[in-house]
Amino acid sequence: MIAQPKASHFVNGDWMEDTAGEALEVLYPATQEVIARLHCATPGVIEAAIAGAVAAQADWAARKPVERARVLRRAADLIRARGEDLARLETLDTGKPLQETRVADWPSGADSLEYFAGLAPTLTGETIPLGGDFAYTLREPLGVCAGIGAWNYPSQIACWKAAPALSTGNAMVFKPSEMTPLGALQLAAILIEAGAPAGLFNVVQGRGPVGAALATDPRIAKVSLTGSVPTGARVYQAAAAGMKHVTMELGGKSPLIVFADADLDSAVGAAMLGNFYSSGQICSNGTRVFVEKPVKEAFLAKLAERTGRIIAGDPLDEATQFGPLISAAQHEKVMGYIARAKAEGARLVCGGAAGNAGPLFVQPTVFADVTDAMTLAREEVFGPVMAVLEFETESEVIARANGTDFGLAAGVFTGDLARGHRVVAQLQAGTTWINAYNLTPVEMPFGAVKASGLGRENSRAAVEHYTQLKAVYVGMGPVDSPY
Numbered sequence: 001m002i003a004q005p006k007a008s009h010f011v012n013g014d015w016m017e018d019t020a021g022e023a024l025e026v027l028y029p030a031t032q033e034v035i036a037r038l039h040c041a042t043p044g045v046i047e048a049a050i051a052g053a054v055a056a057q058a059d060w061a062a063r064k065p066v067e068r069a070r071v072l073r074r075a076a077d078l079i080r081a082r083g084e085d086l087a088r089l090e091t092l093d094t095g096k097p098l099q100e101t102r103v104a105d106w107p108s109g110a111d112s113l114e115y116f117a118g119l120a121p122t123l124t125g126e127t128i129p130l131g132g133d134f135a136y137t138l139r140e141p142l143g144v145c146a147g148i149g150a151w152n153y154p155s156q157i158a159c160w161k162a163a164p165a166l167s168t169g170n171a172m173v174f175k176p177s178e179m180t181p182l183g184a185l186q187l188a189a190i191l192i193e194a195g196a197p198a199g200l201f202n203v204v205q206g207r208g209p210v211g212a213a214l215a216t217d218p219r220i221a222k223v224s225l226t227g228s229v230p231t232g233a234r235v236y237q238a239a240a241a242g243m244k245h246v247t248m249e250l251g252g253k254s255p256l257i258v259f260a261d262a263d264l265d266s267a268v269g270a271a272m273l274g275n276f277y278s279s280g281q282i283c284s285n286g287t288r289v290f291v292e293k294p295v296k297e298a299f300l301a302k303l304a305e306r307t308g309r310i311i312a313g314d315p316l317d318e319a320t321q322f323g324p325l326i327s328a329a330q331h332e333k334v335m336g337y338i339a340r341a342k343a344e345g346a347r348l349v350c351g352g353a354a355g356n357a358g359p360l361f362v363q364p365t366v367f368a369d370v371t372d373a374m375t376l377a378r379e380e381v382f383g384p385v386m387a388v389l390e391f392e393t394e395s396e397v398i399a400r401a402n403g404t405d406f407g408l409a410a411g412v413f414t415g416d417l418a419r420g421h422r423v424v425a426q427l428q429a430g431t432t433w434i435n436a437y438n439l440t441p442v443e444m445p446f447g448a449v450k451a452s453g454l455g456r457e458n459s460r461a462a463v464e465h466y467t468q469l470k471a472v473y474v475g476m477g478p479v480d481s482p483y
Helices: 043-062 065-081 083-094 098-104 106-122 154-167 182-193 208-216 229-241 264-280 293-307 328-343 394-401 417-426 460-465
Strands: 009-011 014-016 023-028 033-039 127-130 133-141 144-148 171-175 201-203 220-226 245-249 255-258 288-292 347-350 365-368 385-391 409-413 431-434 467-474
Touching: 009 043, 009 182, 043 133, 043 144, 043 171, 043 201, 043 208, 065 083, 065 106, 065 154, 065 182, 083 098, 083 106, 083 154, 083 182, 098 106, 106 154, 106 460, 144 154, 144 208, 154 171, 154 182, 154 201, 154 220, 154 460, 171 208, 182 201, 208 220, 208 229, 220 229, 229 245, 255 264, 255 394, 264 288, 264 293, 264 385, 264 409, 288 293, 288 394, 293 347, 293 365, 293 385, 328 385, 385 394, 394 417, 409 417, 417 431, 460 467
Parallel strands: 144 171, 144 220, 171 201, 220 245, 255 288, 255 409, 288 385, 365 385, 409 431
Antiparallel strands: 009 014, 009 201, 023 033, 127 133, 133 467, 347 365
């Protein structure tokens, strides 16, 4: 089972290799088989990528927005035409089931490219009448942007960053996670095939030092990171030294609140999606599920029954619904959180053991009677482990839901829409849902507050983070000066 690309990097419109870079093995999480061998970017590769992006960006920004839009739209069409092959590659790279990668990874990326292609020609400035004089504004690209991706949605993240950046006239140098480096290379090749100029979107591989080299280079105008809170703090500090623009989409410990009048079947389904999809490796997951006391046991009964029917197994099998964790280190971490939850007195409802479908599987796990002070309620697990907490009043659950340094996402399930709106308005989170969870259409902004990050991805809001406004004052008469 091999997914070896032509070379480790894609720079200036073609594949690039430098075997002097540190070796980088790519493992298929389901079997731990080596499916590709790459090399981390050397200083020479990084220099070529940045210099090439600088050269490409000037020409790209000078093009009509509709010309840039055509390139992005063709790229979206190519992704959709090759959907099955790209889904299989994503499964090999991440270990996520094929039935997920067919609908939630590259398709989301194609949607993003298509959306920002349509948006590009509509981005205009405004005129400001000032009596005889007037002013106007221009929305300009920032220049060369660095994108740093995470391992859980590698190809979607690459598209989510590339689409708004490129549509507004920027170039990008993208570093995928060293654990899932394959999809971004395909995006770079597809963009060239769609008509993008060489150097516009370059991909370089590597670990932290490669990301740091991008974040600190003076030619990089903006850094967009998806990753952990500690990584975000380091990258933010490095970017701040150069007064660079930043977008940070980091971790979370998000609340999902279920009131007694909610449709319990829908709430259970959302809780499962918000904890077990992608084996729980999603930053916005609703891992603190607050259930109103009168319906808690009924909720748990439905949850346990449906969780027991989840099909775990070979991610390339179309019947598989649940795959492995990304790495041995992540598996050990998740099992450690399960052991600690048991030791701290949480009640195990189902799961709780390493799965028998492969070495990196963990059973979908539910703990009840979790308290706010328990580790499981305070720290991001990034695995298929749900914490169910009980509450009695609306004001109580709002305060408890907000009692965290994180602020990425939140959800509310209730039959009373007035209450749904009222509660969401008080939740300290950047992305929220009422009677739904973890749906992230490109038309809707996605982002966080508090320690979970800053800036927004997707929607028209993303344009604000890849452009800057220039104000132009036009004098229409002689200058009135006292000198």
